[in-house]
Amino acid sequence: xxxxxxxxxxxxxxxxxxxxxxxxxxxxxxxxxxxxxxxxxxxxxxxxxxxxxxxxxxxxxxxxxxxxxxxxxxxxxxxxxxxxxxxxxxxxxxxxxxxxxxxxxxxxxxxxxxxxxxxxxxxxxxxxxxxxxxxxxxxxxxxxxxxxxxxxxxxxxxxxxxxxxxxxxxxxxxxxxxxxxxxxxxxxxxxxxxxxxxxxxxxxxxxxxxxxxxxxxxxxxxxxxxxxxxxxxxxxxxxxxxxxxxxxxxxxxxxxxxxxxxxxxxxxxxxxxxxxxxxxxxxxxxxxxxxxxxxxxxxxxxxxxxxxxxxxxxxxxxxxxxxxxxxxxxxxxxxxxxxxxxxxxxxxxxxxxxxxxxxxxxxxxxxxxxxxxxxxxxxxxxxxxx
Amino acid sequence: xxxxxxxxxxxxxxxxxxxxxxxxxxxxxxxxxxxxxxxxxxxxxxxxxxxxxxxxxxxxxxxxxxxxxxxxxxxxxxxxxxxxxxxxxxxxxxxxxxxxxxxxxxxxxxxxxxxxxxxxxxxxxxxxxxxxxxxxxxxxxxxxxxxxxxxxxxxxxxxxxxxxxxxxxxxxxxxxxxxxxxxxxxxxxxxxxxxxxxxxxxxxxxxxxxxxxxxxxxxxxxxxxxxxxxxxxxxxxxxxxxxxxxxxxxxxxxxxxxxxxxxxxxxxxxxxxxxxxxxxxxxxxxxxxxxxxxxxxxxxxxxxxxxxxxxxxxxxxxxxxxxxxxxxxxxxxxxxxxxxxxxxxxxxxxxxxxxxxxxxxxxxxxxxxxxxxxxxxxxxxxxxxxxxxxxxxxxxxxxxxxxxxxxxxxxxxxxxxxxxxxxxxxxx
Numbered sequence: 027x028x029x030x031x032x033x034x035x036x037x038x039x040x041x042x043x044x045x046x047x048x049x050x051x052x053x054x055x056x057x058x059x060x061x062x063x064x065x066x067x068x069x070x071x072x073x074x075x076x077x078x079x080x081x082x083x084x085x086x087x088x089x090x091x092x093x094x095x096x097x098x099x100x101x102x103x104x105x106x107x108x109x110x111x112x113x114x115x116x117x118x119x120x121x122x123x124x125x126x127x128x129x130x131x132x133x134x135x136x137x138x139x140x141x142x143x144x145x146x147x148x149x150x151x152x153x154x155x156x157x158x159x160x161x162x163x164x165x166x167x168x169x170x171x172x173x174x175x176x177x178x179x180x181x182x183x184x185x186x187x188x189x190x191x192x193x194x195x196x197x198x199x200x201x202x203x204x205x206x207x208x209x210x211x212x213x214x215x216x217x218x219x220x221x222x223x224x225x226x227x228x229x230x231x232x233x234x235x236x237x238x239x240x241x242x243x244x245x246x247x248x249x250x251x252x253x254x255x256x257x258x259x260x261x262x263x264x265x266x267x268x269x270x271x272x273x274x275x276x277x278x279x280x281x282x283x284x285x286x287x288x289x290x291x292x293x294x295x296x297x298x299x300x301x302x303x304x305x306x307x308x309x310x311x312x313x314x315x316x317x318x319x320x321x322x323x324x325x326x327x328x329x330x331x332x333x334x335x336x337x338x339x340x341x342x343x344x345x346x347x348x349x350x351x352x353x354x355x356x357x358x359x360x361x362x363x364x365x366x367x368x369x370x371x372x373x374x375x376x377x378x379x380x381x382x383x384x385x386x387x388x389x390x391x392x393x394x395x396x397x398x399x400x401x402x403x404x405x406x407x408x409x410x411x412x
Numbered sequence: 413x414x415x416x417x418x419x420x421x422x423x424x425x426x427x428x429x430x431x432x433x434x435x436x437x438x439x440x441x442x443x444x445x446x447x448x449x450x451x452x453x454x455x456x457x458x459x460x461x462x463x464x465x466x467x468x469x470x471x472x473x474x475x476x477x478x479x480x481x482x483x484x485x486x487x488x489x490x491x492x493x494x495x496x497x498x499x500x501x502x503x504x505x506x507x508x509x510x511x512x513x514x515x516x517x518x519x520x521x522x523x524x525x526x527x528x529x530x531x532x533x534x535x536x537x538x539x540x541x542x543x544x545x546x547x548x549x550x551x552x553x554x555x556x557x558x559x560x561x562x563x564x565x566x567x568x569x570x571x572x573x574x575x576x577x578x579x580x581x582x583x584x585x586x587x588x589x590x591x592x593x594x595x596x597x598x599x600x601x602x603x604x605x606x607x608x609x610x611x612x613x614x615x616x617x618x619x620x621x622x623x624x625x626x627x628x629x630x631x632x633x634x635x636x637x638x639x640x641x642x643x644x645x646x647x648x649x650x651x652x653x654x655x656x657x658x659x660x661x662x663x664x665x666x667x668x669x670x671x672x673x674x675x676x677x678x679x680x681x682x683x684x685x686x687x688x689x690x691x692x693x694x695x696x697x698x699x700x701x702x703x704x705x706x707x708x709x710x711x712x713x714x715x716x717x718x719x720x721x722x723x724x725x726x727x728x729x730x731x732x733x734x735x736x737x738x739x740x741x742x743x744x745x746x747x748x749x750x751x752x753x754x755x756x757x758x759x760x761x762x763x764x765x766x767x768x769x770x771x772x773x774x775x776x777x778x779x780x781x782x783x784x785x786x787x788x789x790x791x792x793x794x795x796x797x798x799x800x801x802x803x804x805x806x807x808x809x810x811x812x813x814x815x816x817x818x819x820x821x822x823x824x825x826x827x828x829x830x831x832x833x834x835x836x837x838x839x840x
Contacts, residue, residue, distance in 0.1 A: 081591075085584035085632045092582060115541035116587050119574075123536060123582035130534070153539070160537075187515050218515045345619045348644060349598035351545050 060093035066102045069095060073109035076124065077117035092124030100137045103128060104144050110154035118153060129161050136165050145173055145185075152182035159185060178215045183395070190216045194225070206232060213241065217396040219352050237289070242352070243390045243398020244291020245311045245368065249281040250298045253305040256373045261306045262330050262344050268308040269334065269371065276369055278310050290326075290352055291388040295372055299385075306373040313368055313391060313400035315361040321399050323368070326354035327387035330373040335359040336366055346375040347382040353396070361391075366400075455561070459502040459820040459827075462556035462604035463777060466651050468700065469739045471821035475782030477840040478796055478807045480826075485809075487825065487836040488530030493521050496553035497602070497775070500829050502527060502822035503559040506578065509834055510566050512552035517544045520553065522566050522576060527822075530836060534580035542570035542589025546600025549775070549816065551831070554602035555648070556818070558612070560629060565612050569601040573614060575632060584632025594620030602646040602695075608679035609664040611635055617645035617670050624649070624668055626682050636682030645670035647697035647737075652676065652705070654685065654718050667705065667717075669698055674707065676720055686720030696733040696747075696777070699740040701759060706740050708733040712747060714762060728762035731755050736818075737777040739785065744799065746785060748774045754787060754795075756803050766802045770795045775816035781826070788815050792830060811835055 063069035072091050079088050098106065109121055129136055141158045144150060163170035177189040190212045197208040206229070213225045219242065226238050239246060254266045268276035284298045299307045315321065323333055323340050328350040332342035341357035374385040391400035463469040477485050494513030501508050505528070511521040518540040524533045544552050546569050557566040563583055567573045571588035589595050595616045603615040611626040622640035627633065650667040654676070665685055668675045674688040692698075693708035698715075700706070704725070705715045711729035715721065731738070734750035744765070746756045752772030756765045770787060778787040784806060785797040792815045796807040813830030820827040824839030 082584070082586060082631075082633045089581065089583050115539070115590055116585060119538045119541075119585055120582065122538065126537065127581070184514065220515070345597065348619060349545065349547050349600075351598060354545060354598060 060090045062097040063094060063102075066105050069098055069102045070105055070109060073106040073121055073124075074112070076120040077109040077113035079117040079120045080114050081116075088120050092120060092127070095121075095124035096127035096131065098125075098128045100132050100135050101140075103132075103137055104140045104158075107144060107150070107154040107158060110151040110157075113151075113153075122157060125157070134165070136161060138162055138166055138169060142169060142173060146176070148181055152180075152185070156182050156184040159188075178211070183217055186215060186395075187218055187221060190221060202232065206234075219396070239286070239289060239291040242291070242396075243392065243400065244286065245313055245389050245391065245400060245402060246286040246291050247402050248284050248286075248293055248309040248311045248370075249278040250284045250293070250295065251278070251281050251308040253299050253302060253307055255304070256306040257304040257376065259330075259344070259346075259373070259375060262332070262342075262371075262373050266306075266308070268310075268369065269332075276308060276310055276367075281310070284309070286388070288388070291390065292386050293388065295374070295385040295387075296383070301383075303374055303378075304376040306371060309370045309372065309387070311368050311389075311402065312365050314364060314403055315366055315391075315400055316363070318361060318363045320358045321361050322356050322392045322394065323359050323389065324353040324356045324392055324396075325370065325387055325389045326350050326352050327372060328382075328384045329375070329387070331355070331387055332371040333357070333359075333389070334367075334369040335361065337369075344373075346373075347377055347379070347384075350384075352388065353390075361400075365403075455504065457823050458504065458559075458561070459500075459822045460561070461501060461558035461606060462499055462648055463737065463779065463818055464820065466700075467606065467648065467697070468741075469737070469777060469779040469818075470741050471779060471781040473782075473822075474824035474839060475784065476786065476796070476821060476824055476826050477837055480794075480809045480811075480837045482811055485838050487838040489836075490525055490530045490532070490834045492523065492829075492832050492834060493535070494519065494553070495551045495831050496829065497549075497551040497816040497831070498553045498604075498829070499556040499776075499817045500820045500827045500834055501557055501559055501564075502820050502827065503561060503564070504578070506533060507820075507827055507834070507836070508557055508559065508564055508566075509829060510553040510555075510557055510568070511832075512540070512544070512568065517546070517552045518570070520566075520568050520570070520572060520574075522557065522564065522574065522580070524564075524578075524580060525834065527825075527836075530834070536574075536576060536580050536582070538572065538574055538585070540568060540570035541572055541587040543596045543598060544570050545598040547598075550600035550602060551816075552600065554600055556604040558605050558607045560607045560610075563629060565605050565607065565629070567601075567603075567605050567614060569596065571596050571601060571616060573605065573612070573627070575612070575629070586627060586632060588614070588616060588625075592616070592621035592623060594618075595623070596620065597644050599644065602648075604648040606649040606651055606666060608651045608666055611679045613649045613666045613679060615645070615647075615649045615668055616640070617643060619644055624677070624682075626666075626679060635680065638677070638682050640668070641670060641672055643670055643672060644694060646695045647693070650697055650700055651679070652700055652717050655703075667698060667700070669707070670694065674698070674705075674715070674720065676717070688715060688720045688722065693733055695735050696737040699738045699745065701740040704740070704759065706738050706745050706759070708738060708747075712738055712745060712757070712762065714745075714759070726762040728757060728764065730764045731757045731762060734772070734774060736774045736787075739778050739780060741780045746778060746799075746803075748772070748778055748787060752789070754778065754785065754797060754803060756799070768797060768803045768805060770797075770805070776818040779819060779821060781821045786819055786821070786826065788819055788828060790815060792828075794819075794826075794828070 174189040180186040330344045333340045340359045494511035496511040506524045520538045552569040555567040573586040575583040597618045625637040626635040647669045653662040664679045676685040696708040698707040712731040713724040713727040732749040738747040776788045788794045792811040794809045817829040826837040828835045
């Protein structure tokens with residue numbers, strides 16, 4: 027009797043059972059473990075663990091931890107931002123994903139005052155301050171704008187850029203003299219090439235004698251070698267005589283002196299050496315550094331390049347005709363006070379496309395904010411110039 | 413040497429027969445795609461990845477609106493927080509799109525908008541861990557995200573790959589340029605990921621550390637990874653079902669294309685099924701239909717998907733691709749050349765059926781919507797072209813902005829992404 031009653035409903039029973047089973051299966055067990063932290067200390071500890079994330083392991087656990095911090099109360103947001111200080115690239119994103127969700131959830135309860143104080147504290151991690159600024163800007167644009175007034179020399183490149191931008195905007199309707207002062211002030215602080223170029227363009231249009239290559243500090247005086255073979259790219263890895271003396275400057279006797287007149291300090295090797303494919307050339311410059319210590323060597327080239335400082339290899343990129351940009355490749359090198367020798371190996375390949383003709387590079391030496399450090403007095407072997 | 417079939421007197425009769433058979437082939441194709449979509453967790457009406465379901469560029473369902481402008485036929489427009497060349501995808505009630513922002517374009521965005529209203533449901537931002545230089549015509553957000561209905565994977569030129577669930581919760585990330593320090597290029601990486609049977613396939617073709625990988629969609633861990641020739645390419649992986657030898661079972665594979673040729677690999681374990689040598693275009697990807705691949709190779713070459721036979725079934729230099737990928741449907745193949753000429757040929761033998769001159773340049777690939785081809789040029793002019801006996805322009809619609817993203821179509825609505833905005837064109 028019972029079985030006859032159940033049978034017509036069997037499909038319903040099976041479907042219900044299946045749905046319940048699926049429901050159980052689709053809720054990962056790990057989600058059930060994402061409990062909110064019980065104290066600010068525990069919250070910071072979770073954030074620090076997220077910040078150390080690396081590789082592809084344990085990601086489901088990390089996802090659960092972001093669930094946990096997405097439920098943070100407002101007062102714990104700022105303490106958790108301290109975890110960015112030791113964050114890996116992956117860790118920064120894990121941390122951000124959880125904290126962004128927490129801020130989204132908090133809405134109007136976002137602790138704007140505490141975040142503003144954090145942003146104003148230049149000793150905190152630039153990335154964390156920049157993130158806090160984004161949150162403030164989303165909820166209180168005027169408050170965020172007011173913070174920028176004291177950030178024109180900020181260690182955070184993002185905040186510094188916004189501060190310079192605000193300064194320039196603020197004088198848009200002012201007298202030319204006021205604008206000139208603002209643009210000069212902006213130029214002293216700006217670190218992004220596009221922003222610097224805009225400022226230099228305005229100042230040049232208004233009578234200032236300046237050029238972008240000088241402001242950006244490109245190394246413009248070089249000694250350039252003859253062409254060496256790079257057929258089928260064999261020359262990139264081959265140590266020709268200029269690079270054979272490990273730790274010593276190359277002998278540039280007989281090399282050609284080349285001074286760049288290019289807006290971006292480019293050295294055109296097609297013009298300086300010869301218009302030829304499948305070759306490479308070396309270029310050597312002497313730069314003066316005010317202090318000993320590390321500095322950033324920034325080079326841009328559509329061709330394969332390698333760089334040495336005082337005979338020590340700094341970087342090598344075997345990439346041909348894959349775009350070019352100012353500061354395309356950046357590496358840190360140790361410099362000594364006074365004269366230093368920089369050598370570039372620039373390799374041209376055998377591509378015949380019309381866009382693969384360029385054989386050139388530009389180089390500058392900067393601090394971490396892109397401010398030029400090196401000056402030039404005299405080329406290596408100037409007395410031997412042709 | 414390959415044989416290029418010559419035009420014969422039977423073309424007109426063949427055309428008539430072909431138009432009739434196209435209807436049946438289209439129905440077969442729609443049934444196949446619908447079943448595949450349901451099996452993979454997305455609805456047949458979704459547009460879940462680059463060039464839609466399975467990357468075929470074919471929109472099912474209703475025909476699209478014929479005419480629109482900034483002030484007419486637009487359901488909504490949404491400003492985006494940064495630049496991008498990636499296409500939107502449509503999954504359930506969400507439209508998902510990526511962008512990048514900041515002076516260094518190192519802020520990577522994933523946005524999910526309400527399909528009906530255009531309102532932002534959620535917005536996630538991450539930081540790039542790899543290089544973010546790129547050519548002005550491209551963008552850091554150039555690869556189109558993909559979804560299996562449960563999660564969304566988004567890739568950027570910095571070789572960062574993020575998987576989020578449908579509520580925007582980060583599930584896993586892979587910083588591929590950290591793992592492969594010389595991967596990427598400064599023109600900008602643009603290959604979109606493809607989710608095939610639970611494996612996220614990424615294709616990182618560049619002059620540095622070139623590789624392809626199959627990543628577990630659930631855990632984010634590698635299922636396989638293979639080195640690739642050190643040569644730049646911007647074409648995307650393509651999902652292909654290939655019959656297994658001697659059986660009726662099909663094997664889910666991925667086609668990887670670079671300028672040196674093609675590789676077909678098992679999606680699950682990366683095992684090489686076949687490789688095919690021949691100069692292929694570096695940007696447009698092959699189109700697939702049934703057991704045929706239509707490869708941008710000195711024009712278009714038809715290659716048998718199951719075997720990758722060295723000798724193509726046919727090759728036509730009259731069917732030529734510029735940047736946009738070819739389109740295959742029914743009995744036809746279509747492509748847009750660098751001069752902006754849309755050509756349609758027979759899928760069976762490559763014979764040219766007709767041409768119509770559009771105005772380029774075209775970065776976005778053409779798609780089939782109902783019985784019309786939609787082709788959007790860089791300046792935002794969208795051409796609606798007939799696919800009947802002779803192709804002709806049925807309508808030209810213009811929106812402001814720079815458009816390099818291939819449109820998405822779902823439920824008769826067209827989603828057009830300019831560099832900085834997303835538009836929904838209402839159904840007719």
